[in-house]
Amino acid sequence: xxxxxxxxxxxxxxxxxxxxxxxxxxxxxATSLDSERDQNFLCTTPENKQMVLKISNPAEDKSVLEMQNxxxxxIHANNxxxxxxxxxxxxxxxxxxxYDLQSTTYLVRLVHYLPGLLLTNVSHRESMLHKLGTFLGHxxxxxxxxNHSAAHRDFPWDIAQINFIETHKQYVNQHxxxxxxxxxxxxxxxxxxxxxxxxxVIHNDGNDHNILVNNDDExxxxxxxxxxxxxxxxxxxxVCMAYVALEKNDPLKSIAKVLxxxxxxxxxxxxxxxxxxxxxxxxxxxxxxxxxxxxLLFPDNEYISVTENQAWDFLKxxxxxxxxxxxxxILTYVKS
Numbered sequence: 001x002x003x004x005x006x007x008x009x010x011x012x013x014x015x016x017x018x019x020x021x022x023x024x025x026x027x028x029x030a031t032s033l034d035s036e037r038d039q040n041f042l043c044t045t046p047e048n049k050q051m052v053l054k055i056s057n058p059a060e061d062k063s064v065l066e067m068q069n070x071x072x073x074x075i076h077a078n079n080x081x082x083x084x085x086x087x088x089x090x091x092x093x094x095x096x097x098x099y100d101l102q103s104t105t106y107l108v109r110l111v112h113y114l115p116g117l118l119l120t121n122v123s124h125r126e127s128m129l130h131k132l133g134t135f136l137g138h139x140x141x142x143x144x145x146x147n148h149s150a151a152h153r154d155f156p157w158d159i160a161q162i163n164f165i166e167t168h169k170q171y172v173n174q175h176x177x178x179x180x181x182x183x184x185x186x187x188x189x190x191x192x193x194x195x196x197x198x199x200x201v202i203h204n205d206g207n208d209h210n211i212l213v214n215n216d217d218e219x220x221x222x223x224x225x226x227x228x229x230x231x232x233x234x235x236x237x238x239v240c241m242a243y244v245a246l247e248k249n250d251p252l253k254s255i256a257k258v259l260x261x262x263x264x265x266x267x268x269x270x271x272x273x274x275x276x277x278x279x280x281x282x283x284x285x286x287x288x289x290x291x292x293x294x295x296l297l298f299p300d301n302e303y304i305s306v307t308e309n310q311a312w313d314f315l316k317x318x319x320x321x322x323x324x325x326x327x328x329x330i331l332t333y334v335k336s
Contacts, residue, residue: 133261
């Protein structure tokens with residue numbers, strides 16, 4: 001049983017409001033939030049205090065939620081200036097609550113709501129891209145040294161692992177040659193050198209639906225730690241850069257600015273910098289493969305395909321580019 005093939009929770013707003021009252025003693029008004037595998041609600045009290053109710057997929061392992069909570073505490077302790085969710089405990093000071101509904105036991109958390117604009121809803125100005133990189137660098141610094149057994153998992157969204165792509169690429173039908181192109185480059189040019197690519201626990205989901213900005217184009221926070229995994233250090237900026245690259249006339253310029261900002265705060269070694277463009281392309285391969293697979297299972301969940309078409313456009317463009325040239329140009333720019 002997997003969180004990727006198990007239907008996500010499907011509670012009504014009324015059920016969510018009852019749940020938060022029963023578990024936390026709070027009267028709130030709930031509105032549904034977009035989610036891929038879980039179900040989230042923005043809950044507002046009569047005093048206008050806001051929080052997010054997170055109802056986990058029935059197939060989620062409790063240890064993964066414990067890892068997220070412990071990591072958020074770790075980050076708060078190391079860099080209180082970074083805005084990340086903060087768990088609100090329920091009865092018995094439990095950070096993870098259990099709730100029985102319709103013969104299913106759900107694991108539930110309540111976290112403080114972080115105000116701000118989602119990066120996906122604002123223009124990606126050049127100065128913001130550099131700040132985005134520095135923010136992720138500070139996040140990586142704050143997470144440095146954190147470890148948890150649940151992070152050492154076989155996880156489809158981990159760029160360091162390509163088995164999900166290879167076992168599910170049949171779902172992309174006529175586009176398999178495009179996927180094969182990038183997987184073969186990855187096997188040839190990245191994996192043989194993986195001893196020089198450092199590994200650590202990373203957030204692994206710095207996409208523009210999870211990064212918060214303010215009205216002054218400052219990157220102020222990040223949410224959703226559900227994809228945390230022990231992986232290549234370089235995958236942290238690479239995940240973010242994969243989304244930044246989409247729908248850009250000059251993706252090289254945009255992603256290089258993000259990486260330069262990251263490198264200034266959390267320096268990467270040359271082998272890691274050279275690998276970045278291949279990591280970005282593999283991330284996009286995971287995106288399109290996952291979307292093709294899961295939208296057949298859950299055709300009503302539009303969030304599953306939110307970046308699918310843009311990722312295909314990027315991959316089709318990059319298929320005709322010399323990635324070794326891009327790799328060299330990125331390395332040169334970041335170290336200039």
